[in-house]
Amino acid sequence: MTTDDAPQRLADVRERIARAEQLAKRPAGATSLIAVSKTHEAPQITPLIAAGQRVFGENRVQEAQAKWPALREATPDIELHLVGQLQSNKAADAVALFDAIHSVDRLSLVTALARAMERQDRRPACFVQVDIGDEPQKGGVAVPELPALLAEARSADLPVVGLMCVPPFDLEAAPWFALLAKLADDHGLPGLSMGMSGDYETAVTLGATHVRVGTALFGAR
Ligand SMILES: *Cc1c(COP(=O)(O)O)cnc(C)c1O
Numbered sequence: 001m002t003t004d005d006a007p008q009r010l011a012d013v014r015e016r017i018a019r020a021e022q023l024a025k026r027p028a029g030a031t032s033l034i035a036v037s038k039t040h041e042a043p044q045i046t047p048l049i050a051a052g053q054r055v056f057g058e059n060r061v062q063e064a065q066a067k068w069p070a071l072r073e074a075t076p077d078i079e080l081h082l083v084g085q086l087q088s089n090k091a092a093d094a095v096a097l098f099d100a101i102h103s104v105d106r107l108s109l110v111t112a113l114a115r116a117m118e119r120q121d122r123r124p125a126c127f128v129q130v131d132i133g134d135e136p137q138k139g140g141v142a143v144p145e146l147p148a149l150l151a152e153a154r155s156a157d158l159p160v161v162g163l164m165c166v167p168p169f170d171l172e173a174a175p176w177f178a179l180l181a182k183l184a185d186d187h188g189l190p191g192l193s194m195g196m197s198g199d200y201e202t203a204v205t206l207g208a209t210h211v212r213v214g215t216a217l218f219g220a221r
Helices: 003-023 043-050 061-074 090-095 106-121 145-155 174-186 202-207
Strands: 032-038 055-058 077-080 100-104 125-132 160-164 191-193 210-213
Touching: 003 032, 003 043, 003 202, 043 061, 055 061, 061 077, 061 090, 077 090, 090 106, 100 106, 100 160, 100 210, 106 145, 106 174, 125 145, 125 191, 145 160, 174 191, 174 202, 202 210
Parallel strands: 032 055, 032 210, 055 077, 077 100, 100 125, 125 160, 160 191
Antiparallel strands: none
16 A cells, blocks of 8 residues: 555545444444554655544554654644553653543553643543453453442543453454443443454444544555
């Protein structure tokens, strides 16, 4: 794939999302497309911005700090989401840079984020990442520990808007997405961050409010 194809790839992904929304009888535009630009540099990113994309995702704080201030200066209405694991000692940097954080998964991080938000008077929307397939190496809170972590996040006044997951890659995603949707519903959370290049249409039919798509927009990393 070349950068020349970027507007076409974006149009294709948007079309597929719209079709899935229609199939599931969800309102058009109910799903926000996060273009995950990790490992890609400005020359790959700017064609998507030119084609109208405004919501982007990164998985590393340092990489995002190097790329996005300049891109945002040129296009101030960019919305930047952190989709990767976050170390507590980077919480303040993450709060300063990102508009949403999708990887809140433990009490130490809840505490660090709450403190950084208070100091900076900035409140990025938070998603609690759930280890939906019980794969500890992936990050995310274990399903049985979710209620306690949500209670801690609420008492720390963290702006939790939803749940996020990355299902086991070798299994069909739909049952995991359905489980995440059920958990979010049980806890009265409206946001559902689920679905990547291989399964975002499935995620949209199961209620995703945010899909995180990299490869289908940028090509292979
Ligand atoms: C890289 C990444 C994505 C995007 O993955 P693709 O398969 O390239 O679409 C989504 N979510 C997370 C957490 C990621 O790290």
